[in-house]
Amino acid sequence: MSVLVVAFVTAACVAVGAGLLAAAGALPWPPAAAGRSARAAAAFEAAALAFVAGLVACFLLLLAFDLAGVPWRRRTLVPGLAALAAANLAAGRYRRRRGALTVPVAGAPPGWGDGAAGVAVAAVAWGCWSRLAAIPDFVYHWGAKGKRYQQAGGIDYAFLADPLRLTDHPDYPNLLPSLYAATAHLRGFFDERAMLLFSPLFVAAAVLAARGALVRGTASPPYRQGGTAAVALAAAMFAIGYRMAGGGDLVVSLALLSALPALLPAAQDAAVEGRGARDAAAATRADDLRLGWAAALAAAVKIEGVPLAALLIGVRWWLGGAGRRFAVRRLPRLALPAAAVVVPWAAANLVHGLFQENNTGSWDGERLAVVARAALEVFATREWHGLPWLLAALPAVLLVRRLRPAAALLLAQAGFYLAVYLTSPVDTEFYVLSSLPRLLYHLLLPALVLYALALAPRQSGRK
Amino acid sequence: MSIDRRAALLRHAVAALLLGWIAFWFVYEVDALRRAAAAPPNPGVVGQWRLATPRAEAFGHWVTKMGPQVPQGAVVVFTSSTGSTTQDFFLTLWAAYHLPRARVIPLQHPQAWKTGEYLLAYDTTVDETPDGRRLSVTAADHVGVLYRIDAADDGPLAP
Numbered sequence: 229m230s231v232l233v234v235a236f237v238t239a240a241c242v243a244v245g246a247g248l249l250a251a252a253g254a255l256p257w258p259p260a261a262a263g264r265s266a267r268a269a270a271a272f273e274a275a276a277l278a279f280v281a282g283l284v285a286c287f288l289l290l291l292a293f294d295l296a297g298v299p300w301r302r303r304t305l306v307p308g309l310a311a312l313a314a315a316n317l318a319a320g321r322y323r324r325r326r327g328a329l330t331v332p333v334a335g336a337p338p339g340w341g342d343g344a345a346g347v348a349v350a351a352v353a354w355g356c357w358s359r360l361a362a363i364p365d366f367v368y369h370w371g372a373k374g375k376r377y378q379q380a381g382g383i384d385y386a387f388l389a390d391p392l393r394l395t396d397h398p399d400y401p402n403l404l405p406s407l408y409a410a411t412a413h414l415r416g417f418f419d420e421r422a423m424l425l426f427s428p429l430f431v432a433a434a435v436l437a438a439r440g441a442l443v444r445g446t447a448s449p450p451y452r453q454g455g456t457a458a459v460a461l462a463a464a465m466f467a468i469g470y471r472m473a474g475g476g477d478l479v480v481s482l483a484l485l486s487a488l489p490a491l492l493p494a495a496q497d498a499a500v501e502g503r504g505a506r507d508a509a510a511a512t513r514a515d516d517l518r519l520g521w522a523a524a525l526a527a528a529v530k531i532e533g534v535p536l537a538a539l540l541i542g543v544r545w546w547l548g549g550a551g552r553r554f555a556v557r558r559l560p561r562l563a564l565p566a567a568a569v570v571v572p573w574a575a576a577n578l579v580h581g582l583f584q585e586n587n588t589g590s591w592d593g594e595r596l597a598v599v600a601r602a603a604l605e606v607f608a609t610r611e612w613h614g615l616p617w618l619l620a621a622l623p624a625v626l627l628v629r630r631l632r633p634a635a636a637l638l639l640a641q642a643g644f645y646l647a648v649y650l651t652s653p654v655d656t657e658f659y660v661l662s663s664l665p666r667l668l669y670h671l672l673l674p675a676l677v678l679y680a681l682a683l684a685p686r687q688s689g690r691k
Numbered sequence: 692m693s694i695d696r697r698a699a700l701l702r703h704a705v706a707a708l709l710l711g712w713i714a715f716w717f718v719y720e721v722d723a724l725r726r727a728a729a730a731p732p733n734p735g736v737v738g739q740w741r742l743a744t745p746r747a748e749a750f751g752h753w754v755t756k757m758g759p760q761v762p763q764g765a766v767v768v769f770t771s772s773t774g775s776t777t778q779d780f781f782l783t784l785w786a787a788y789h790l791p792r793a794r795v796i797p798l799q800h801p802q803a804w805k806t807g808e809y810l811l812a813y814d815t816t817v818d819e820t821p822d823g824r825r826l827s828v829t830a831a832d833h834v835g836v837l838y839r840i841d842a843a844d845d846g847p848l849a850p
Contacts, residue, residue, distance in 0.1 A: 355724050378791070
């Protein structure tokens with residue numbers, strides 16, 4: 229039953245997201261000439277993108293229920309999710325009849341790297357099923373909130389604002405605990421296994437997004453397969469070893485990887501190669517939309533996801549694709565999903581006084597030495613097995629023109645983390661030691677994709 | 692061999708080494724998970740407890756068993772025999788996770804005796820409160836006791 233309820237929620241999210249993307253003409257699909265296996269692989273990639281958009285859309289539905297005073301119960305959630313999925317799928321079908329269902333993208337057949345990725349995701353699923361890969365914060369924070377929201381039938385602001393509350397991060401965005409609470413209602417009780425089984429799905433979707441970035445970044449087949457395998461194995465290695473299941477960092481990583489293809493200008497060329505300006509504009513619009521939903525997912529999960537969303541939107545807006553840079557008319561499709569998530573979150577935090585004092589502080593350069601010492605310790609984290617040192621090569625990727633926007637974005641997000649450490653009025657050393665190993669997870673996986681693209685020989689026939 | 696060819700070989704070697712390194716440590720972590728699944732770790736330090744480890748599971752079963760005796764929204768003060776503020780803090784977080792219907796705080800909390808309505812004592816017993824209020828046993832077993840803390844004005848009637 230644990231598996232069935234997770235399958236139901238996932239299917240609902242994918243259906244909602246697929247409908248949304250199809251209705252907007254942003255569902256990626258390779259041309260028939262790409263071959264059956266390439267189309268099958270692309271279907272998985274499209275499902276991962278739809279999952280991202282669907283997660284956010286379903287969360288917005290829960291927020292709407294909350295605002296309207298409709299309690300989250302099985303009798304309200306099932307019809308609500310079904311109606312949302314049906315409406316979006318109907319909109320997608322309508323658009324398909326009008327010939328705007330998909331945007332052509334390069335497809336790539338599956339290979340040995342995809343097989344390795346499947347093994348990696350299966351290993352994460354095993355860790356989640358045994359519950360041994362669960363993050364301690366699942367008990368202290370994510371799961372505890374999920375249980376409270378399940379009891380309250382919605383986001384329990386009284387609990388979050390309770391001065392006696394011990395649970396950390398009352399000011400975090402609420403997608404993950406809300407997902408857990410809704411799943412608990414559908415399941416009938418708070419089933420830890422069901423909650424944790426979302427984690428391998430987040431990893432699988434992230435790996436599919438990385439694969440999509442490698443395909444669209446035109447990596448040659450061995451590097452495409454090797455890159456996919458490296459991202460999946462590294463994600464699983466750390467998720468199992470450091471025990472990351474049930475926490476929000478897997479989702480932030482999923483959001484960043486889902487946005488990555490839209491930050492690769494070369495992908496734009498590959499997608500619309502040989503096509504006219506109309507198709508180029510459609511591809512730009514599709515990339516904007518997909519990045520918009522990915523940014524919204526980042527902003528809906530963790531507080532550091534909010535600046536990440538702003539960075540993603542800003543870089544993509546600057547990139548322009550086939551459209552003009554900073555064109556105002558592109559802003560709604562880039563920023564509307566994130567705004568729909570951030571505005572209610574910020575308003576609720578202000579109304580209930582949830583923002584924490586340690587979110588802001590004055591710049592203290594003297595903390596730099598403490599941060600550096602602690603960061604060196606974190607880089608030696610046993611469960612990372614030396615991989616954080618790879619980030620030292622990230623500035624070199626700035627030299628590769630087509631990868632520069634994505635590399636700059638990762639460096640900017642790393643800079644944001646450093647700024648937080650230098651300004652937060654808390655025990656800096658403890659703060660770095662307790663959070664940086666997980667924050668590196670956000671940056672390392674997309675960095676591996678960029679390294680694979682930088683090292684790979686470009687495929688012939690493409691720019 | 693041309694410079695281009697050497698550069699290409701170097702790139703392939705770097706990529707292959709990196710992938711091999713990651714694959715090796717992935718297998719290592721999966722093997723560690725296999726060993727943990729066969730014999731779950733059982734740390735004595737509560738801060739190292741994880742789901743599916745024996746002490747955490749036993750504690751969770753006990754708190755869940757006591758749960759129905761606690762009314763929705765009640766303030767539950769938690770204490771234990773550990774004698775450590777840190778251990779008690781983490782135990783309180785675990786208790787709060789398993790008792791979502793209540794507001795669970797540690798005995799060391801400044802508001803504990805002022806706001807507490809119930810006292811959950813794990814592996815220990817409590818005889819009296821600092822302000823002389825009565826403790827009545829609501830539920831008890833070999834693991835611990837759930838007390839109800841009577842309100843300050845609930846004391847025995849004056850003669």
